Amino acid sequence: MTLVWHDARCLRPEQFPAYEEAHTARASRGEAVLGFVRLARCALAGALEDPQRALRLSYIGDRFPVVRRLTGGGSLSLDPDTLIVVLALPAGRYAAAAPDSLMAAFASPLLAAIRGCGADVAFAPPNDLVAAGRKVASAFLTRRAGVVLFEAVVPLSLDVEELLKTLRLPLEKLSEQGLLAARQRFAPLRTLIPGLRSGPLRARIAAETGRALGLEVRREPPPAVGLARPVGPDDRPPPDVQAFLKTPGGILYLDVWLDRGSVIREARFTGGVACLDPGLFPRLQGSLGATDVAQAESTLAKALEGPPPDIIGVAAADIVYLGHLCAARFDVGRRLGLAAATQISTFSPDRGASVEAILASIDAVLLPYCAKPTWCKWRHRDGCPECGQCAVGEAYGLARERDLTVITITNYEHLRTVLADLKGRGARAFLGVCCTDFFLKRDYAFIEAGVPAVFLDIGGDTCYTLRQEEAAYAGRFEAQAYMDARLLQRLLDWRDRLAAAPGRREPPSSCA
Ligand code: SF4
Ligand code: SF4
Missing domain, CATH: 3.40.50 (Rossmann fold)
Known part of the structure; x- marks a missing residue:
């Protein structure tokens, strides 16, 4: 097999979902594909994120679109001087690999390429590339339909103020001191490598990725891609019960809408977590349907019997405990006579x-x-x-x-x-x-x-x-x-x- 790669394309944010689909379609036909893109100013929501919780939609308004990527993890504020690396491979030998080791393995050629350009960077689990503790890039991963999709978002320069306004972070961070402190947390590549030219960096990433995968590399023109609709507002009524849990893999939320008192009509898991099994949460949501909310914990425990869930930093016990928290919140609401104990x-x-x-x-x-x-x-x-x-x-x-x-x-x-x-x-x-x-x-x-x-x-x-x-x-x-x-x-x-x-x-x- 050969790793085919193409150089950077500047896309409209609404084209990114189609760009990802083009990669995964080729990988599902047995090809290994690597590409680089830059997007116009946008917010890039993780596959499982609820934009209302992760993003400051009141600020975003009509300023720029929100698009959703196929990989999980946290939402991002992107500007055009950000390099996005998209790698799609047939799942093959990666189909059963543990998510965290897979993440580290796919991040290693990126690390090697950046080091080759002169910056001393390291991998910081679960998904960051850091230099002296400051974030340089974030990596994301999913497995779907026989394909492994790895994405890395590498800011070459960064508007920290825009980032703080776009993501739901406390306003105190927008003060002069807060901005200074936030800038210390990030190390966009051009601050580490003055005079960095992104063309040679991209070529190095392609070469290092080919070497790590043991594949020849071949360059080709970038694909033509269409437009997708940006993420629209969720017009469902607010959930009747919500619960949340912070895990090493991110914050996971469970929202439920009830029918007939305490029977679950609809359940939804969201969060900035990276789940490599796109069918897992739909299956868990389905298992909760028509169940009494008091049984959420036992229902999830039963649905999660067997191998551990394919999520980075989230254990089956965490998801089951989320069911417990949801039932407990409902119970508290009932005892206090509240419509929703949120x-x-x-x-x-x-x-x-x-x-x-x-x-x-x-x-x-x-x-x-x-x-x-x-x-x-x-x-x-x-x-x-x-x-x-x-x-x-x-x-x-x-x-x-x-x-x-x-x-x-x-x-x-x-x-x-x-x-x-x-x-x-x-x-x-x-x-x-x-x-x-x-x-x-x-x-x-x-x-x-x-x-x-x-x-x-x-x-x-x-x-x-x-x-x-x-x-x-x-x-x-x-x-x-x-x-x-x-x-x-x-x-x-x-x-x-x-x-x-x-x-x-x-x-x-x-x-x-
Ligand atoms: S002062 Fe504390 S509790 Fe009050 S809104 Fe700010 S972060 Fe929340
Ligand atoms: S009751 Fe409220 S307004 Fe009055 S002194 Fe206390 S905190 Fe201040």
């Missing part, structure tokens, strides 16, 4: 404690400063004299009348100090109020502290909502979040009933 999550360090066990044991309530009014002199300080003008004051009252410790978290370092202190004095659990984005991005602080928690999500303007772009850019954006004090009261009332119940179970001792 605002309440639990964190159990060993996944063993139920929401009741955690709630019954809470010793402290942590509140975010962003739910205090912007004009309040207590906004950036711990404490509140309960002046009666906001929901945070009500929360203080509810906690104090139960003799619970109540603290306003003023920044991330303060959170870490408070969590260490809670752990140090043997707190059994806490109730935290924060936005879901914060919990997902900073989960390691909670994991490190290891104290079980129930989280109440906040709404309204958050650090991740881009409404005042110019102010955000200048670092003056002041998000004022909405905290549902009535829901907090219902949670605490439930906690009182649970704590008073005879013979209640403590959460596992490892949490104390």
Whole structure:
């Protein structure tokens, strides 16, 4: 077999799906194909990503299109000075290879080519190429219809500000300091190799790939490709229940829509994960159809019996636990009389404690400063004299009348100090109020502290909502979040009933 390759084409983003299809069609006929493309400004969503969760669609608007690639992993903000490498091969000997070893194997010729151009880069699992800890490129992989498709996205230069506006990242990163810190996280190739010419780099990648695969290389003209429709808005109503789990392979979400009370009408897995088996999630979604949501965990456990799922950094146990979280959220919603319990999550360090066990044991309530009014002199300080003008004051009252410790978290370092202190004095659990984005991005602080928690999500303007772009850019954006004090009261009332119940179970001792 020969590796046929073609040089860079500049495509409209809407042509990229057809370009991928052209590669996979040839590989399915037994050819090995390598190509390079550059796309006009766009957002490139991972195969399983929900653009609403991954991208700041309010910013993207009509500025540029969102297109979806065939490979999984996170969504990207692309500008034309980004080289995309697309390699398609007959699956053959790669059909049964473990996803992570396959990723490392396909990334190695790319590493060799970049090193050959003068930059010292290394592979950082699960899918990054890095130089001294800074991201140089991302690699993605899928297996479908007898074909292995490997893609690498290599920014030659990078507009970090556009990236931060395009992806759902906190607005604090758009401040001058935030931009500086974000720039330190990336190392676009032209910063590592001044005067880099991309033509020789592409030729090296082709030669190194041929060498690694043991194939002769032959250059040919790039294919002609048509247009696909950009990703449109999802017009389904919001899901009745949602659950999420951060795994080493990325964040995985499970959304379900219900029929007849608690029977699942439709289920959907999304996330920035790389699944090499395109049939897996449709099969799991199908298994959940017409099932009672209370059975989501056992249904997924049964559907996942057998060989481990073909996903990078996600275990079968993670998917099963997601089913458990979904059922638990539904149960919490029913007990609290909510139409959808999308605002309440639990964190159990060993996944063993139920929401009741955690709630019954809470010793402290942590509140975010962003739910205090912007004009309040207590906004950036711990404490509140309960002046009666906001929901945070009500929360203080509810906690104090139960003799619970109540603290306003003023920044991330303060959170870490408070969590260490809670752990140090043997707190059994806490109730935290924060936005879901914060919990997902900073989960390691909670994991490190290891104290079980129930989280109440906040709404309204958050650090991740881009409404005042110019102010955000200048670092003056002041998000004022909405905290549902009535829901907090219902949670605490439930906690009182649970704590008073005879013979209640403590959460596992490892949490104390
Ligand atoms: S209740 Fe507390 S936080 Fe809210 S405005 Fe009054 S002093 Fe500020
Ligand atoms: S909890 Fe508030 S301050 Fe913290 S990240 Fe979310 S919106 Fe920002």
